[in-house]
Amino acid sequence: MNGRWYHALLIALLLGQLLLLAADERARSSRLERGLLWVLGPFAHGVGAVGNQVGELVAALRSNRALRADNAVLRQQLEEARRELMRLADAEEELRRLSRILDYTREHPAGDFFVADVVYLDQASGLRTLVLFSGNAELRRNQVVRTPQGLVGRIILTAGHYAKVQLITDRASAVSAMIERTRRKGIVRGAGTGGLELHFMPEQADVRPGDRVVTAGIDGIYERGIPIGEVVTVGPVSGLFRRIVVRPAIDFSLLEQVYVLAGGPLPPAMAEGEADAPP
Amino acid sequence: MHLLRFGLGLAAAVAAQVLGLRGLPSFSLWVDPILILVLYHSLASRPGWDILGGAVAGLVRDALGGGAYGQFGFSNTVVAYVTARLRQQLVIQRPWRLAVLFALLALVQQTVLAAVQFLLVADAELVPPWSVLAKSASTGLLGSLVYVVATRLRAEGGRWRERRRRRLTIGTR
Numbered sequence: 283m284n285g286r287w288y289h290a291l292l293i294a295l296l297l298g299q300l301l302l303l304a305a306d307e308r309a310r311s312s313r314l315e316r317g318l319l320w321v322l323g324p325f326a327h328g329v330g331a332v333g334n335q336v337g338e339l340v341a342a343l344r345s346n347r348a349l350r351a352d353n354a355v356l357r358q359q360l361e362e363a364r365r366e367l368m369r370l371a372d373a374e375e376e377l378r379r380l381s382r383i384l385d386y387t388r389e390h391p392a393g394d395f396f397v398a399d400v401v402y403l404d405q406a407s408g409l410r411t412l413v414l415f416s417g418n419a420e421l422r423r424n425q426v427v428r429t430p431q432g433l434v435g436r437i438i439l440t441a442g443h444y445a446k447v448q449l450i451t452d453r454a455s456a457v458s459a460m461i462e463r464t465r466r467k468g469i470v471r472g473a474g475t476g477g478l479e480l481h482f483m484p485e486q487a488d489v490r491p492g493d494r495v496v497t498a499g500i501d502g503i504y505e506r507g508i509p510i511g512e513v514v515t516v517g518p519v520s521g522l523f524r525r526i527v528v529r530p531a532i533d534f535s536l537l538e539q540v541y542v543l544a545g546g547p548l549p550p551a552m553a554e555g556e557a558d559a560p561p
Numbered sequence: 562m563h564l565l566r567f568g569l570g571l572a573a574a575v576a577a578q579v580l581g582l583r584g585l586p587s588f589s590l591w592v593d594p595i596l597i598l599v600l601y602h603s604l605a606s607r608p609g610w611d612i613l614g615g616a617v618a619g620l621v622r623d624a625l626g627g628g629a630y631g632q633f634g635f636s637n638t639v640v641a642y643v644t645a646r647l648r649q650q651l652v653i654q655r656p657w658r659l660a661v662l663f664a665l666l667a668l669v670q671q672t673v674l675a676a677v678q679f680l681l682v683a684d685a686e687l688v689p690p691w692s693v694l695a696k697s698a699s700t701g702l703l704g705s706l707v708y709v710v711a712t713r714l715r716a717e718g719g720r721w722r723e724r725r726r727r728r729l730t731i732g733t734r
Contacts, residue, residue, distance in 0.1 A: 288608050295616045295638050302631030303681050318624035322575065326625070329576040333583055402579060402625060406587035407688065409626035452627060453686045474686040535586035 316441045319413070323444030327401045327415050395541045398427075398445075405449060405476065405534040412447040412534075416542060421445040424503050426543040432509035432531025433457065433497060434540055450510065451476055451530060458501040459510055461487075462494040470495060470510055470528060478511055480526035485519045495528050505543070567602060567614055571621060574598040578625065590692040592699045593667070595622045599637045600666055600704050601711065603644035615641025629682045632674060640670040656705050663708075664701030671696065 305312065342349060398421075402413035412435065414427070427434040427447050435455065439446040448455050451472040459470040459480060466489065468482045483489055493513040499506025509531040517525035574594040581588035599618045603611040619637030623630050644666055653659050671693045678685035 288612075291609060292612050292638070292642055295612060296635060299616065299619075299631040299635040299638065300681075303629050303635065303677065305630070312630065314620070315624055315630050318621060322621065322624055325572070325575065326579045329579045330583060333580045337583075402582065403586070404582055404589050404626065407589040407626075407692075409589070409628050410686075411625065411627040413625070446627070448627065453684050472686075 316439065319439065319441040319444060319446060323401060323413055323415065323441060326413065327399075327444075330401060394545075395543045397539055398542050399539055400537050401444065403534070403537055405451065405537075410449045410452045410472070412449060412537070414445045414447060414540065414542070416443045416445065418443070419542070419544075421542065422545075425545055426504055426508070427540050428508055428543065429532055429537070429540055432511065433504065434532065434534070434537065436503055437542070449534065451478060451534065456501075457504055457510065458498040459495050460498040461489055461513070462496045464488050464493075467498045467500070468526075473527070476530075476534075477514075478528040478530055480513070480528050481523065483524045483526055484522060485524060487524065489513060489516050489524065489526060491515060505545075563606065563610060567606070567610075567617075570598050570602065571595070571618055574618070575621065575625070590688070591695050592703065593622075593696055594703075595619075595633075596637065596640070596667060596670055596696075597663075597700055597704045597707055599641050599670075600644055600663055600700070601707055603641040604648050604708065605711070608645065611645040612638055612641045615639075628685075629678070632677050632682070635677055636670050636673040639673045640666055643669055656709055659708055660701040660705035662701075663704030664697040667697040667700035667704075668693070 302312070302314070396416065396419040398414040398416045398419070400412060401415045402411065404411045412427075414421070414437075421437060421440045421443065423437055423440060425437045425445075427436060433450055435447045435449040435452070437445045438448045449472070450457055450470065453472045453474045455472050457470045458467065460467045464487070466483065466487045468480045470478050470480050473479045478495075480489075480495060491513050495510045495513060497504040497506055497508040497510060511528040511530045513526055514529045515527045517527070574597065577594040578589070581592060581594070585591075595618050599615045602614040602618070606614060615637040616634050619634035620631070622633040622637070626633065647662070647666075651662075653662060671688065675687055675693075678687060
């Protein structure tokens with residue numbers, strides 16, 4: 283390749299990538315990105331599965347004795363969990379009965395979610411990415427991803443049964459939230475350090491370290507009451523609002539499986555760009 | 562053959578990235594296997610393939626990561642070009658000098674990446690400085706190791722093919 287063609291190719295590549303960078307967020311669901319995720323998702327899934335198998339085999343060979351001890355402990359825990367399950371079933375029945383009395387109806391029926399495997403997780407670097415594999419369940423943009431402990435994020439890109447999730451710790455993420463104790467509402471955003479910040483809390487708001495922060499359910503994406511985290515520090519007033527640091531409710535580095543809330547149909551404006559066509 | 566070799570290298574780099582993150586959650590703050598592939602590929606391939614390889618590997622890295630799509634594509638294309646230019650100017654044989662070159666090129670890539678994020682991405686989250694240094698050091702060490710091992714393997718392969726060719730030639734006489 284002569285010098286002129288080489289430089290023309292270089293300029294074309296750089297300009298093409300600048301155009302990709304300049305595209306707005308909705309155009310993120312570009313065919314190119316989706317197509318690559320279509321290939322990389324199964325590949326990462328396969329590599330991860332093989333890695334897990336090899337790791338488990340090595341660990342099993344190394345720690346046979348420890349496994350036996352663990353087995354005994356787990357059996358005991360299983361027994362305790364069964365007892366706890368029975369107790370919870372009773373409590374659930376009681377809750378149903380009381381709900382009927384109060385004429386309380388949930389927006390989403392119980393069981394309106396499915397389990398998804400975490401295929402790729404990079405929560406430490408500034409990229410904060412999570413790729414999911416849902417099995418046969420349908421994935422859509424803006425579906426909520428959570429664990430029993432708390433909120434993980436929302437789906438921003440789908441490719442077949444794989445999806446990319448924007449974590450709540452991402453700086454571009456914003457979740458309507460409230461202090462559970464006082465019901466005071468604000469916006470939780472990623473702080474850029476793996477932590478969270480609660481914005482738009484005025485000076486007179488009653489917020490204390492240790493307060494639980496949950497979703498407020500007014501942004502049209504996250505339903506109300508999902509734990510987000512706990513207030514760590516309440517800073518001095520800056521402008522009109524306080525600077526409040528929140529510790530996430532979940533340890534993102536330990537995520538292996540998550541729940542994806544199936545959710546109802548989105549409003550038309552939010553459903554745009556949700557198409558999941560193959561590239 | 563060239564394309565196949567690059568594809569296999571890219572698959573190995575992605576696999577290393579996935580497995581690394583499974584073993585160590587902060588892996589991507591320390592090591593960038595795809596950058597090592599880009600640098601090696603730019604040093605070892607023909608003009609044109611070097612920057613194409615950089616762009617493709619960068620876009621694959623972008624697809625695996627969050628943030629603005631194209632940031633790694635852009636920075637890896639630039640660093641592939643710089644590497645290809647240096648390949649024409651320099652003859653480096655000692656491993657430690659190779660390690661320094663890889664580390665400096667990793668610094669270039671991360672500087673371009675930070676500049677792209679700063680200029681084009683609203684409210685961008687920049688990588689901590691210690692991570693830039695750690696990634697440069699690891700790229701220097703691992704990159705030079707990969708380069709030396711791959712060069713020796715290619716030389717061994719060449720010698721093996723030559724011996725086989727001679728044997729076949731003798732056999733036909």
